[in-house]
Amino acid sequence: MIYVFGHKYPDSDSICSALVTAQWLTARGLPATAWxxxxxxxxxxxILRQAGCDAPAPLTEPLDGRDVWLVDFSDAEQGPAGLAECRLLGLIDHHRLGSLTSAEPIDAWIxxxxxxxxxxxxxxxxxxxxxPDRCQATLLLGAILSDxxxxxxxxxxxxxxxxxxxxSPLCGVDDAAFLDGLLVAKTCLDGYTPAGLLEKDLKRFAIGAYTLEVAQLEVASPTQLSDRLAPLLACMRQRCREQALDYVMLAVSDIRRCHTDLYRVARDGTSLPVQALPGMLSRKKEILPWIGxxxx
Known part of the structure; x- marks a missing residue:
């Protein structure tokens, strides 16, 4: 069996693409399961409710020597322990080529x-x-509109x-209502602890000599986090210290104003000035290049 999964702290693209990739591989005679x-x-x-689809099970078993197929990442830092010992068969991604290597040629699309x-x-x-069937089409549509x-x-x-x-025609949903519901859910921060908020969409990167984590929270209004910034910053300091990182950063992106405020904490606990990034929403294409x- 092929283990199909995306990065740690998964977003919608990571989950939905893993599900559809596993079904696509299985249909080709390559039994696969999403995790x-x-x-x-x-x-x-x-998105899963709209598609009528269950979430993948959490990956808790050791991966040593397993056949794996990755979606939405190619950085070893964003994968599970033991990934380097797996037999990497394939990769589908839309980010920069990361740090992973393979012992033999793989099927790869980037x-x-x-x-x-x-x-x-x-x-x-x-x-x-x-x-794609209706379920697959809804998963793919939701992931694209999310990212x-x-x-x-x-x-x-x-x-x-x-x-x-x-x-869209394959999904059997009202396009406007589907997108409205998705954006409401995207910006909902209810029920999260400070650590949960930080890990909602968190990725680790190696940039030059620095190792850092960049979390992103998408909001509908800047006031959504007003009362939660202090505990968030405290959590960032703790994480930076415990994980021995050079920086932990939090990008708070207002999707209505198309504006991001970047909060930064260094290893010594220092908080750098908040950096306004007007016109920026994309961590991959805009925020990360600015950081670099x-x-x-």
């Missing part, structure tokens, strides 16, 4: 699109002539727009 490396957030739960789900749709329909913030993010491409146009340029 998750963390809790399901409100937005992903919304393209500059807004979502792994967009690339997966291209592979299924254009390379394998497969038509591109309803196609308004700088990461959105013409390929993403074509995928959305093709998938100002760390060096």
């Amino acid at each position: 998750r490396l963390g809790e399901i957030n409100h937005e992903t739960a919304y 393209r500059r699109v807004g979502s792994t789900a967009t690339l997966l749709w291209q592979i299924m329909t254009q390379e394998y002539a497969m038509v 591109t913030v309803g196609l308004i993010s700088a990461t959105a491409t013409e390929a993403d727009r074509r995928a959305v146009a093709a998938l 340029a100002h760390l060096m």
